[in-house]
Amino acid sequence: MIRVPERGAHIARRMAGIQPFHVMELLGRARELEAQGRSVIHMEIGEPDFATPAPVIEAGQRALAERRTHYTPSLGLPELREAIARFYGARYGVTVEPRRIVITPGASGALLLALAAMIDPGDRVLLADPGYPCNRHFVRLVEGEAVSVPVAAADDFQLRASHVEQHWDARTVAAMVATPSNPTGTLLHADALRALHEAVRKGGGRLIVDEIYQGLTYGPELMTALGLSDELFLINSFSKYFCMTGWRLGWLVVPEEYLREVEKLAQNLYIAAPTVSQYAALAAFTPENIALLEGYRAEFHRRRDYLLPELQRLGFKVPVVPEGAFYIYADCSAFAAESFELSRRLLEEAGVAVTPGIDFGEHRAGSYLRFAYTTSMENLAEGVRRLAGAL
Amino acid sequence: MIRVPERGAHIARRMAGIQPFHVMELLGRARELEAQGRSVIHMEIGEPDFATPAPVIEAGQRALAERRTHYTPSLGLPELREAIARFYGARYGVTVEPRRIVITPGASGALLLALAAMIDPGDRVLLADPGYPCNRHFVRLVEGEAVSVPVAAADDFQLRASHVEQHWDARTVAAMVATPSNPTGTLLHADALRALHEAVRKGGGRLIVDEIYQGLTYGPELMTALGLSDELFLINSFSKYFCMTGWRLGWLVVPEEYLREVEKLAQNLYIAAPTVSQYAALAAFTPENIALLEGYRAEFHRRRDYLLPELQRLGFKVPVVPEGAFYIYADCSAFAAESFELSRRLLEEAGVAVTPGIDFGEHRAGSYLRFAYTTSMENLAEGVRRLAGAL
Numbered sequence: 001m002i003r004v005p006e007r008g009a010h011i012a013r014r015m016a017g018i019q020p021f022h023v024m025e026l027l028g029r030a031r032e033l034e035a036q037g038r039s040v041i042h043m044e045i046g047e048p049d050f051a052t053p054a055p056v057i058e059a060g061q062r063a064l065a066e067r068r069t070h071y072t073p074s075l076g077l078p079e080l081r082e083a084i085a086r087f088y089g090a091r092y093g094v095t096v097e098p099r100r101i102v103i104t105p106g107a108s109g110a111l112l113l114a115l116a117a118m119i120d121p122g123d124r125v126l127l128a129d130p131g132y133p134c135n136r137h138f139v140r141l142v143e144g145e146a147v148s149v150p151v152a153a154a155d156d157f158q159l160r161a162s163h164v165e166q167h168w169d170a171r172t173v174a175a176m177v178a179t180p181s182n183p184t185g186t187l188l189h190a191d192a193l194r195a196l197h198e199a200v201r202k203g204g205g206r207l208i209v210d211e212i213y214q215g216l217t218y219g220p221e222l223m224t225a226l227g228l229s230d231e232l233f234l235i236n237s238f239s240k241y242f243c244m245t246g247w248r249l250g251w252l253v254v255p256e257e258y259l260r261e262v263e264k265l266a267q268n269l270y271i272a273a274p275t276v277s278q279y280a281a282l283a284a285f286t287p288e289n290i291a292l293l294e295g296y297r298a299e300f301h302r303r304r305d306y307l308l309p310e311l312q313r314l315g316f317k318v319p320v321v322p323e324g325a326f327y328i329y330a331d332c333s334a335f336a337a338e339s340f341e342l343s344r345r346l347l348e349e350a351g352v353a354v355t356p357g358i359d360f361g362e363h364r365a366g367s368y369l370r371f372a373y374t375t376s377m378e379n380l381a382e383g384v385r386r387l388a389g390a391l
Numbered sequence: 392m393i394r395v396p397e398r399g400a401h402i403a404r405r406m407a408g409i410q411p412f413h414v415m416e417l418l419g420r421a422r423e424l425e426a427q428g429r430s431v432i433h434m435e436i437g438e439p440d441f442a443t444p445a446p447v448i449e450a451g452q453r454a455l456a457e458r459r460t461h462y463t464p465s466l467g468l469p470e471l472r473e474a475i476a477r478f479y480g481a482r483y484g485v486t487v488e489p490r491r492i493v494i495t496p497g498a499s500g501a502l503l504l505a506l507a508a509m510i511d512p513g514d515r516v517l518l519a520d521p522g523y524p525c526n527r528h529f530v531r532l533v534e535g536e537a538v539s540v541p542v543a544a545a546d547d548f549q550l551r552a553s554h555v556e557q558h559w560d561a562r563t564v565a566a567m568v569a570t571p572s573n574p575t576g577t578l579l580h581a582d583a584l585r586a587l588h589e590a591v592r593k594g595g596g597r598l599i600v601d602e603i604y605q606g607l608t609y610g611p612e613l614m615t616a617l618g619l620s621d622e623l624f625l626i627n628s629f630s631k632y633f634c635m636t637g638w639r640l641g642w643l644v645v646p647e648e649y650l651r652e653v654e655k656l657a658q659n660l661y662i663a664a665p666t667v668s669q670y671a672a673l674a675a676f677t678p679e680n681i682a683l684l685e686g687y688r689a690e691f692h693r694r695r696d697y698l699l700p701e702l703q704r705l706g707f708k709v710p711v712v713p714e715g716a717f718y719i720y721a722d723c724s725a726f727a728a729e730s731f732e733l734s735r736r737l738l739e740e741a742g743v744a745v746t747p748g749i750d751f752g753e754h755r756a757g758s759y760l761r762f763a764y765t766t767s768m769e770n771l772a773e774g775v776r777r778l779a780g781a782l
Contacts, residue, residue, distance in 0.1 A: 008648060009646070009648035010509055010514075010564045010595070011508065011509070011648075011649070011652055012508060012511045012514075013511050014507070014511070014533075015652045015655070015656075018655050018656065018659060019655070020654065020655045020658060021658050024658070047461060051461070052458065052460040057455050057456075057460070060455050060667070061452050061455050061456070064448050064451050064452050064455075065452070067443065067448065069442050069443040069448070069634070069636070069637045070438060070442070070636055070637050071438055071636050105496055105661065105665075106661065106662065108660060108662060109661075112660070116405070116532055117402065117403060117406060118401055118402065118403055119403055120405070121512055121534055123401075123403075133659070134659045134660075137660075138659070138660070141532075141533065142403070142405075142532065142534070143533070143534045173401050204401070206401070243460070244460065245460070245461055245462050246459065246460045246461050246462055246463065246663070246666030247460065247665060247667070248496065248639070248661070248662075248663070248664070248665045248666075257399060257402075258402070260411075261402055261406045263411070264410070264411045265406075265409065267411060267412050267415070268409060268524070268525045268528040268529070269499060269525075269528075269529070269532065270496065270497065270499045270639070271497065271499060271639075272639070273639070274496075274637065274639045274668060275636075275637030275638070275639075276451070276637065276638070276667065276668075277665060277667075
């Protein structure tokens with residue numbers, strides 16, 4: 001036996017590349033302030049303030065009453081996979097075989113499957129900066145290299161075919177986009193998406209499209225990228241439009257050639273998604289549930305239409321009208337040299353919590369704040385009043 | 392832009408090292424037979440046949456009625472972390488700080504956190520063969536090297552300090568054991584565990600102890616490895632003893648030095664464990680729930696005491712009395728040269744489904760079958776009758 005000198009904790013090198021969410025520090029401080037009796041307006045929270053609607057709640061309660069507490073198949077309840085396929089048909093006019101739809105523990109599980117099946121150490125994945133930070137951390141988890149491509153307002157803060165052409169090299173195997181995007185709320189419209197898919201295909205790679213904010217759009221409704229090709233990986237979730245964050249339920253639409261690999265991974269990496277969540281989600285597509293969700297969408301729309309001009313009036317620059325999700329990514333450089341510091345100050349002095357740009361990448365991150373309109377109109381109005389006082 | 396020749400699917404090299412569960416093929420065939428009207432006795436299933444007891448079901452229903460549908464903190468509900476700490480104190484007389492207890496989506500999530508935080512590419516982890524196959528696949532996921540150490544009946548099919556001394560080298564950073572073990576049902580008693588921990592410590596590594604079958608023992612109750620050291624990673628789950636498989640809820644007890652890394656990983660890799668599951672699990676430790684679970688344990692005990700001598704009478708060799716979990720790992724070499732083939736034959740000819748040794752490793756895998764006593768006494772007796780007829 002070789003004796004290795006005691007070295008305390010052996011921490012994997014990847015951990016240096018995996019950042020915490022800086023907003024958690026702010027959230028911790030916000031709770032301290034609230035415990036002291038201070039009021040805080042929360043505009044940092046990345047989940048709907050609406051609880052899951054009653055039809056899904058009741059379906060969950062029925063599943064419990066019927067003792068649906070054992071594992072489901074690894075790829076998910078067949079009837080849920082079929083329900084999702086029907087939803088694509090009815091709402092988007094797109095045919096997807098249920099066998100290509102894999103139920104996952106949140107979109108997180110979907111991302112893990114897609115990347116683990118595809119990415120070898122050193123393989124490169126192109127991602128937009130700013131973007132949802134977990135994406136690049138999943139790439140790092142499997143020892144791939146996340147290539148953060150700075151994207152500008154002129155590109156709607158989205159990865160474009162021209163970026164792909166510029167950054168693709170022999171080690172690049174995939175590009176990932178989100179539409180609507182977190183943190184910018186911007187969309188990739190059909191033409192841009194088609195060009196992007198074509199550029200990735202020319203490189204011999206795969207496009208991964210994150211549609212977890214699908215349904216939360218405030219202009220013409222987007223189609224799904226599934227209408228474009230059956231060669232791409234499509235990630236979706238019950239968390240946002242369906243208001244089911246805590247249920248931890250998402251799905252992955254898998255290109256045929258990867259199905260066997262994805263099934264092996266699901267069996268090994270998480271066994272199956274939560275059972276009660278899957279039964280409950282069967283009620284997510286019913287007309288009465290969709291009607292409730294459309295009411296929430298209308299409310300998000302009202303909030304965006306209120307908050308966007310108010311922020312602009314205060315002096316924030318929002319160069320692209322966010323057409324989806326529930327975020328406004330606002331340039332705050334008129335107020336401060338560095339947005340993380342500004343977010344701390346807004347919390348302390350104004351009692352307003354927002355997320356600093358640093359949580360979404362490095363490209364001009366210090367000039368941006370993300371405002372989430374996941375709180376009531378009344379709270380948004382109070383938040384605006386407080387910001388006006390502090391800035 | 393470099394044009395890469397079209398290469399169809401780019402499948403990561405790791406996928407060649409991640410095997411499917413072979414028993415799934417048998418399970419698929421069993422369902423076909425059942426659809427044709429044939430009766431199948433299921434002795435292949437790795438989860439309790441008992442549904443989750445009423446106190447937990449009712450707590451889940453209450454959580455839904457109270458609309459507990461948003462995310463919890465990434466490390467889990469503080470009150471659940473505290474409840475687990477109290478359980479360790481009350482049942483095992485061990486003090487564990489709640490802050491070191493991290494709630495995870497199943498034991499799968501716990502294993503992912505521990506390995507992602509610790510394992511660099513090429514780092515080696517020692518594991519017993521036979522053992523639970525997902526463990527080595529998680530090591531492969533993060534590009535570590537799982538070193539499968541053949542373990543013999545003389546060692547209770549468990550990794551021992553002598554194995555660690557023999558196989559440790561400069562690239563080895565951890566050893567992982569399970570007590571009770573899947574597939575063998577054998578235990579690691581306190582002395583063996585202490586020696587093992589000491590050997591791993593001498594190598595400068597960490598011991599990972601999987602106690603997911605804790606509570607399901609049929610002799611003197613085991614203590615927890617947490618009583619031994621606060622330097623090891625401890626994995627546990629609500630799935631087995633608590634009969635909560637489908638809720639996807641487990642926990643990881645983390646050495647202090649890794650807490651910050653584990654929190655970053657939890658935030659990024661799964662956000663939080665399912666919310667309703669966490670609220671429901673608060674009822675898992677109540678006296679009325681434990682009383683029900685102890686009844687289930689007594690039933691498993693009766694089943695083991697019935698099935699073990701019956702299998703031996705049929706000519707299976709079971710060299711170590713399994714003292715825990717709900718498995719008997721039986722040498723079937725008297726009946727067939729290869730156990731996967733035998734398991735196929737038993738299904739077709741006798742209508743009995745069991746798991747072939749190949750699902751648990753390579754070491755003498757072709758000589759073993761795993762029998763799970765996760766079905767009624769009546770079914771077990773019928774299974775034994777059918778086996779007697781077929782062998």
